[in-house]
Each structure stands twice: as structure tokens, then as C-alpha cells.
Amino acid sequence: MLELEHGFRVADVHTRLDPDEEAVAVRGRQVSPERLEREMHQAGVERAAASPGRTPADEGYLRANNAVARLSVDRPLLAFARLGGPRSVHRVVGPLVNPIVRPKSHHTTAGDVEQYAYDDRYHGFTLDPAHDGLPTESVVDQLAAVGDAVLVHAGADCPPDAVADALVDRGFPVVLTSFGGYPLQEELMTSALEMLDAYDDLYLDTAYVPDRDILEQGLLEHPDRILFGSGAPSVHxxxxxxxxxxxxxxxxxxxxxxxxxxxxxxxxxxxxL
Incomplete structure (x- = not known):
């Protein structure tokens, strides 16, 4: 594929890096770190945030996070640590969220978040609540203490309002992937755009959003709240x-x-910059 020529410095907040065959995501294509770096160069992307793809629900992400951090060294990649928890996104009902939860050994703890935050290999966090569950309140409190950005996979199985109830306005930036509407749920995308008026720390990324009208609306109405995300390697x-x-x-x-x-x-x- 030919290299794009444009006059912009491009930073990408949404890429996936699968460290090995056991950590391959179930959706999209797998590429090596070298190929991801090459494709970024072709697109004129200077640097990108990268997090692991999905692992089995009972496995956790410690090993995958460490692998992504290791593979990001000396590459234009910033490792994001992927988190998981015991709470179901469907049971978020307000301040009293799932009062009885029993975290298991593979779930992220507040201590894990603190360790990631003080390890200069990590620059943010990634959550996929529909697949990995929501973290406990103590973990969310620690995310607030750290203050780094949290990229949240939102869409039909984890709508923007559920993310808002659990994570937004807690003291750290929240970036909803795909305008909050993957796979191309225009109603959810419109809802996410409306939420930007209510929440100062909420942002949307552009990954997997082919609808020109909704992208233009977001950039024109909320020019400071939309971030470029490619969704690589699922999308070049x-x-x-x-x-x-x-x-x-x-x-x-x-x-x-x-x-x-x-x-x-x-x-x-x-x-x-």
C-alpha cells in the first residue's frame, strides 16, 4: 500500500498489539509489531497507543500487558495496560453498583493499577467491559488517583450511558471507542455525542466509524473532544x-x-508538540 502524503502530525489512540499466537484477538487480523510499525509509517502516524487484544475470560492480562510493554520499547508505540473486573456492565445502576462482588485472581486490583502507573512503560489503560467486566470501585478510585486516560470499548454490548454511570466524571479522561457505537450503531453514536455536553472528561475516538456525517458532526460540534483512532490492525x-x-x-x-x-x-x- 502506498504511503499517504499529508501535512499533519498524526497520533493514534487506538491500536491493538497481539504479542504471540496465544494472545491473538478473536476479531480482525493479527500483525507483528514490525508490520504494525510499518503500516503506521505508511499512513503517516508518528506514534500510537497499543494494548493487548482479548484473552480468554478467565485468564487476565498481566502476561499480555507485560508483553506489549516489552514489544513497545524502541518503537513508536505507547503501551496501555488492559484491565478486567468482576462487575457486569448490565448491572450498573448508579452509586450503589453491584454491592456484592467477588473478584477472582485474574481480575485487576487497585495494586495492579498502582504498579502499572508507576512503571514508565505504561501510559494509560484499556477496558472492554462487555468481554472483561468492569473493575471494582477500589480500582476505579485508583484510576482516579493516577489520572491517566482510559480507553473504553463501547458499543451495542456496552452502551455509552453504562460507561458514563460507571466511569465518567471520576477524575480521569475516558475515551469511548468508535464514537461509542461499535458496530456502527448510529443511535448510540448520537447519544455519545450528546453526552459530550454533560461530561468534561469524556472523549470519542474515530476507529471503525465509516459514517462521514457522524464524523463531521463530531468534529464540527465538538472539535476538542474527538481523537483519531485507527483501530489497527483490524483496519489498516x-x-x-x-x-x-x-x-x-x-x-x-x-x-x-x-x-x-x-x-x-x-x-x-x-x-x-
Whole structure:
């Protein structure tokens, strides 16, 4: 695939890195770290946040997180630690959330989050509540104490309002993947856009959003809250970048989504901005 030529510094908040055959995600294609780096270069992406793909529900992510951190060294990748917990996204009902939960050994603890935060190999966190469960309140409190960005896989199985009830306005930036509507649930995307008016620490990424109208609406109405995410390797970074470059929005809006917004939410993405 030919290299894209554009005048933007592109930072990507949403890529997946599968360390080995046992950690291959169930959706999308598997690529090596070298190939991911090469595809980023082809798309003009300077740096990207990378987290592990799914592991079996009872396995946890300690080994996968360590592998992604190791493979990110000397590459334009920032490791995000993937977390899991015992709470079901369907049982979030407000402040009294799942009063009786029994975390298991593979669930993330507050101590795990503290250790990740003080390890300079990690720059944020990733949650997929529909697959891995929501963390306990003590873990959420520790995320607030750390303050790093949390990328949350949202969509039909984990709608934006459930994420808001459990995680938003807790003292750390929350980035909803795919405008909160994967796979292409326009009603959920519209709901997520409306939520930006109510929550200052809520952001949306562009991964897997092929709908030009909803992307343009987000960039025009909320230019400081939309972050570029390619969704690589399930989507080639070229496709994600072109999806933004072809929008009918001002150049400044593109510069925000590609550069300014990602670097503000995840400072390590473009440290010399």
C-alpha cells in the first residue's frame, strides 16, 4: 500500500498489539509489531497507543500487558495496560453498583493499577467491559488517583450511558471507542455525542466509524473532544487516516483530531508538540 502524503502530525489512540499466537484477538487480523510499525509509517502516524487484544475470560492480562510493554520499547508505540473486573456492565445502576462482588485472581486490583502507573512503560489503560467486566470501585478510585486516560470499548454490548454511570466524571479522561457505537450503531453514536455536553472528561475516538456525517458532526460540534483512532490492525491505519482526510471540515479541525487532542489526553503520544 502506498504511503499517504499529508501535512499533519498524526497520533493514534487506538491500536491493538497481539504479542504471540496465544494472545491473538478473536476479531480482525493479527500483525507483528514490525508490520504494525510499518503500516503506521505508511499512513503517516508518528506514534500510537497499543494494548493487548482479548484473552480468554478467565485468564487476565498481566502476561499480555507485560508483553506489549516489552514489544513497545524502541518503537513508536505507547503501551496501555488492559484491565478486567468482576462487575457486569448490565448491572450498573448508579452509586450503589453491584454491592456484592467477588473478584477472582485474574481480575485487576487497585495494586495492579498502582504498579502499572508507576512503571514508565505504561501510559494509560484499556477496558472492554462487555468481554472483561468492569473493575471494582477500589480500582476505579485508583484510576482516579493516577489520572491517566482510559480507553473504553463501547458499543451495542456496552452502551455509552453504562460507561458514563460507571466511569465518567471520576477524575480521569475516558475515551469511548468508535464514537461509542461499535458496530456502527448510529443511535448510540448520537447519544455519545450528546453526552459530550454533560461530561468534561469524556472523549470519542474515530476507529471503525465509516459514517462521514457522524464524523463531521463530531468534529464540527465538538472539535476538542474527538481523537483519531485507527483501530489497527483490524483496519489498516491508511484507511483510518483517509477517513478523516476526506471529511468536509476545516483544516484546523483535522489538526485537532490528528494531533492536538490526542496529545492533550495522552501526553506521551507527541511529547515535543
Amino acid at each position: 491505519p491508511n484507511v483510518g487516516v483517509m477517513g478523516v482526510l476526506t471529511l468536509d471540515v476545516p483544516e484546523d479541525s483535522m489538526r485537532r483530531v490528528f494531533t492536538k487532542n490526542p496529545a492533550r489526553v495522552v501526553p506521551g503520544l507527541l511529547p515535543d
